[in-house]
Amino acid sequence: MSSRTERLEWNPYLQLLVLASVCCAILFATVSQRSIRWSSSSSSASAPTSEDLVDTALQKAATSALGEREGAIIVIDPQSGRIRAVVNPEMAFGEAFAPGSTIKPFTALAALRAGLIDKRSRTVCHEHYEHESFATVCSHPTELPALDTTDALAYSCNYYFGKLGERMSEEQFRPTLASFGFGRKTGTNIANESAGKLGAGKWSSQAALGEGQYAQVTPAQLLAAYVALANGGRLLAPLDQKAENFQPRVNATLQINADQRELILAGMRGAVLFGTAKRSGLASLPFSVFGKTGTSTPYKGFRTQGWFVGLAANNEDPTVSGDGVRLAVLIFLKRSHGADAAALSLPIFEEFGKTLSAGTNRTGDGEKGSKDFAPGSMTASTRSTAPSSHLAVSLTPSLPDGARVRVHLVREDRTVEIPFEDYVLGVVATEGSVEDEPEALRALAIAARTYAIKNSGRHQHEGFDFCSTTHCQRFQLADNDSPRMIDAVRATAGEVLLDNRGQVVESYFGASCGGATANLGTLWGGKTPSHLRGVPDEYCAMMPHESWTDVITRGELLAALHSDSRTDVGSRLDDVIVSRRDATARAELITLSGDQRKIVRGWDFKIIVGRTLGWNKLKSSRFSVRRVGNDFVFRGSGFGHGLGLCQEGAHVMAQRGAGYRQILGKYFPGTTVAQNPRRGGTPWPPPSSQSSQGWHADVLLTPGGAPAPPAPAPAPAPAPGSPRITLSSEHFRVTFSAGNDRRDIELLLGTMESVREDLLRRSAAGPVAFPLIQVNINETTGDFVGRTGQPWWAAAATRGNRIEMQPLVVLKRRGTVRPILRHELAHAFMDAISHGRAPRWLAEGFALHLAGEGKMISRYAGKERLGLTELESRLAQPGSADAMRQAYAAAYREVSGIVRSEGEAKVWLQLASY
Numbered sequence: 001m002s003s004r005t006e007r008l009e010w011n012p013y014l015q016l017l018v019l020a021s022v023c024c025a026i027l028f029a030t031v032s033q034r035s036i037r038w039s040s041s042s043s044s045a046s047a048p049t050s051e052d053l054v055d056t057a058l059q060k061a062a063t064s065a066l067g068e069r070e071g072a073i074i075v076i077d078p079q080s081g082r083i084r085a086v087v088n089p090e091m092a093f094g095e096a097f098a099p100g101s102t103i104k105p106f107t108a109l110a111a112l113r114a115g116l117i118d119k120r121s122r123t124v125c126h127e128h129y130e131h132e133s134f135a136t137v138c139s140h141p142t143e144l145p146a147l148d149t150t151d152a153l154a155y156s157c158n159y160y161f162g163k164l165g166e167r168m169s170e171e172q173f174r175p176t177l178a179s180f181g182f183g184r185k186t187g188t189n190i191a192n193e194s195a196g197k198l199g200a201g202k203w204s205s206q207a208a209l210g211e212g213q214y215a216q217v218t219p220a221q222l223l224a225a226y227v228a229l230a231n232g233g234r235l236l237a238p239l240d241q242k243a244e245n246f247q248p249r250v251n252a253t254l255q256i257n258a259d260q261r262e263l264i265l266a267g268m269r270g271a272v273l274f275g276t277a278k279r280s281g282l283a284s285l286p287f288s289v290f291g292k293t294g295t296s297t298p299y300k301g302f303r304t305q306g307w308f309v310g311l312a313a314n315n316e317d318p319t320v321s322g323d324g325v326r327l328a329v330l331i332f333l334k335r336s337h338g339a340d341a342a343a344l345s346l347p348i349f350e351e352f353g354k355t356l357s358a359g360t361n362r363t364g365d366g367e368k369g370s371k372d373f374a375p376g377s378m379t380a381s382t383r384s385t386a387p388s389s390h391l392a393v394s395l396t397p398s399l400p401d402g403a404r405v406r407v408h409l410v411r412e413d414r415t416v417e418i419p420f421e422d423y424v425l426g427v428v429a430t431e432g433s434v435e436d437e438p439e440a441l442r443a444l445a446i447a448a449r450t451y452a453i454k455n456s457g458r459h460q461h462e463g464f465d466f467c468s469t470t471h472c473q474r475f476q477l478a479d480n481d482s483p484r485m486i487d488a489v490r491a492t493a494g495e496v497l498l499d500n501r502g503q504v505v506e507s508y509f510g511a512s513c514g515g516a517t518a519n520l521g522t523l524w525g526g527k528t529p530s531h532l533r534g535v536p537d538e539y540c541a542m543m544p545h546e547s548w549t550d551v552i553t554r555g556e557l558l559a560a561l562h563s564d565s566r567t568d569v570g571s572r573l574d575d576v577i578v579s580r581r582d583a584t585a586r587a588e589l590i591t592l593s594g595d596q597r598k599i600v601r602g603w604d605f606k607i608i609v610g611r612t613l614g615w616n617k618l619k620s621s622r623f624s625v626r627r628v629g630n631d632f633v634f635r636g637s638g639f640g641h642g643l644g645l646c647q648e649g650a651h652v653m654a655q656r657g658a659g660y661r662q663i664l665g666k667y668f669p670g671t672t673v674a675q676n677p678r679r680g681g682t683p684w685p686p687p688s689s690q691s692s693q694g695w696h697a698d699v700l701l702t703p704g705g706a707p708a709p710p711a712p713a714p715a716p717a718p719a720p721g722s723p724r725i726t727l728s729s730e731h732f733r734v735t736f737s738a739g740n741d742r743r744d745i746e747l748l749l750g751t752m753e754s755v756r757e758d759l760l761r762r763s764a765a766g767p768v769a770f771p772l773i774q775v776n777i778n779e780t781t782g783d784f785v786g787r788t789g790q791p792w793w794a795a796a797a798t799r800g801n802r803i804e805m806q807p808l809v810v811l812k813r814r815g816t817v818r819p820i821l822r823h824e825l826a827h828a829f830m831d832a833i834s835h836g837r838a839p840r841w842l843a844e845g846f847a848l849h850l851a852g853e854g855k856m857i858s859r860y861a862g863k864e865r866l867g868l869t870e871l872e873s874r875l876a877q878p879g880s881a882d883a884m885r886q887a888y889a890a891a892y893r894e895v896s897g898i899v900r901s902e903g904e905a906k907v908w909l910q911l912a913s914y
Helices: 002-010 012-039 050-066 089-094 100-114 149-154 158-167 170-179 205-209 219-231 258-273 338-357 420-431 438-454 483-491 520-524 554-562 602-613 647-655 660-667 742-762 781-788 808-814 817-834 840-851 854-858 868-876 881-902 904-912
Strands: 071-076 083-087 128-131 134-137 234-236 250-253 288-296 305-313 325-334 404-409 414-419 495-498 548-553 573-581 587-594 597-601 623-628 631-636 672-675 696-699 724-728 732-737 773-777 794-799 802-805
Touching: 050 071, 050 083, 050 338, 071 089, 071 219, 071 338, 083 089, 089 219, 089 325, 100 149, 100 158, 100 170, 100 205, 100 219, 100 258, 100 288, 100 305, 100 338, 128 158, 128 205, 134 158, 134 205, 149 258, 158 205, 219 234, 219 258, 219 305, 219 325, 258 288, 288 338, 305 338, 325 338, 404 420, 414 420, 420 438, 420 483, 438 483, 438 495, 438 647, 438 660, 520 602, 548 554, 554 573, 554 602, 554 631, 573 623, 587 602, 597 602, 647 660, 660 672, 696 840, 724 742, 732 742, 742 773, 742 817, 781 794, 781 802, 794 808, 794 817, 802 817, 808 817, 817 840, 817 904, 840 854, 840 868, 840 881, 840 904, 854 881, 868 881, 881 904
Parallel strands: 732 773, 773 802
Antiparallel strands: 071 083, 071 325, 128 134, 234 250, 288 305, 305 325, 404 414, 495 672, 548 631, 573 587, 587 597, 623 631, 696 794, 724 732, 794 802
């Protein structure tokens, strides 16, 4: 034994082997310790601390929340900068993106510092913002009063911050962003960090909205900036280290005015309670979360990306001290929206709440335990989770060829037979997978169902009805259809689009029309039905596909053109010219010059190029082109063919309160939503294309019939920042400022309930679902004008189930409150009966009759009787108060004639025929 030991000790090769083994063991242990941060496992030599256990739980929750999505999550202790969890650190620290609306708290802070706004500043939102070549829309409720800074942050009002950006200079904006670390590295110990980008000398108002190239931020930079805002001004380096013996690294100490910080945090709290993050469920947590959502579009990209930054605090008071903030979470998601990112943060905050209630958290500073993290004073109902399992719809509508269809799944190469409504569900779940607006999904369901009925059996010779590709409609068998998809199909079961002859129409839908839907004839050729001739789309024009640019080299383009005989110009390509456009601005004909000269349809050109170079090239045929050296530069808008329903436009319409019938009426003018295909005559009178896309307004009248004064005296404005109050009855909800007498509002609610009962009693149209009515009483005439776009001489205006009213003091001065309420409620009731399709002359004339305003309005009637077409035009665009009164008087004369000769019931039945 001794001799063998001596040989082992002195053999140099064995000594080297032992030394190498020891080194490898040490290296492995080091790597394993480092990897614990990403694997959420615990393998250190010592027992894990409570902080380690919390970090492991947070890492697991964050990893599970992101799942297979493309994005990044960072969780940080805002008191120390210590990273508690991170998913996809390469993207979180190494890639920079446009921050979107998450920049707005810093825009607000810069404006507050510059004296451009204060806590009393208020702006009436005009619902969309446009400046120079940039345009966007607001997605918050349209009935809001003038917004102060806090509410503008909560609702993320693009109009408010866009206008603020126009007033702001780069010298006022840039220093605030630079001080919070934008444009430079955070100093993390994670490798390959990007510095992002903070522009200089290229200021535009869209930078105040976080769009464009001016500011590009990494998720880590953005979270570090919010942490500094929350903790009172300490800009910390995000460091990936264990809690034991952790030493924070402070990059800078910022001076933040306490009142300004309070305003911003109040806005972030509002975002969770009632604003852009309301649907996330964060308000139901037993502690307070302050948050900000953001949706941005990448440079030269078209799919949106979603942001959310959330801060957990030990109370919901916006004056919460810097050391009261306990957790900071950032979610970044590609191909998503800010609201989606906010919802994704919920399980992370829930996991943090579990550790608090279990008493395991030490909050990172080694001193304060969970007893210091008290639940907020807000009460909220327990969050409920809808079932996610597949629920067959199977509503068996009346179809020409039966209630079941055969669908060929192309990818799997098999055919399935399913109930027809399940087929519609599979189309909606596939085509509307990112849609979260119920009314937009219902519109999509009807468009998909209509298309299927119109095109049923198109693959009959192949043994099935539909394929699962875009040749028919994209379709997937889904095991986990969301409740909102199921609701969209069930709520519209059997409903289809019919023309004025009662025939099922051709219905198409696409991702984005780019500002105007396409004309079927000029796009693809053939006869064009009236509902597919194209309509302007002011909603889609503000969305991500509003503009795109593709640069294709001459060599690439020539190779693509060689792939089809219609575009093969030979060995060289000299020019590409849009030689004819249609009325929707699409390239109808393209002229190609080379060895040969070819003329091809614009859509065919787009398909030929896309087939070779990828479908992301030339996203639509709505483009222009010019040659720059050896490149061809295409600039366009929209994504897809652009026919019929525009999904991006429908999304915005739904966000702004439009119902699915209004959406379909917009994109398929002249059609009607009805149950089951049927034949029949044209209803009388013909549906009006101007029915209820805009506002129904009531003009100010005096009881004696004399014209109202040139302008009503403005209502005494409440003190700036006066709070808004909501009172509700069984069927009405009234929002008003604290400057109004509460007794007047209660009297108003009682009057509306009485009018509602009277209208239901008088109606001869059968059972009608009178909608819940939302009434907003504006503080000033200016607010009313800004909110509705109506002139000052309009007393009130109705759109759908929303009524906007002039200040009560103005209406009471004219003695017209009760007639105006009857008039506006009549409009809401008639819209419910006629599905918003009654012509203006009928709707306005009958509303005047029901409100008892006939005697007053008749004084303004002209001597000559107007034709209905001329009357419709004058009602749509009155040039003055007198012109509006004269048009209303003419409408009343038409309706009162029907009532006298055939009775009031005749008019009710007319309304129900639409």
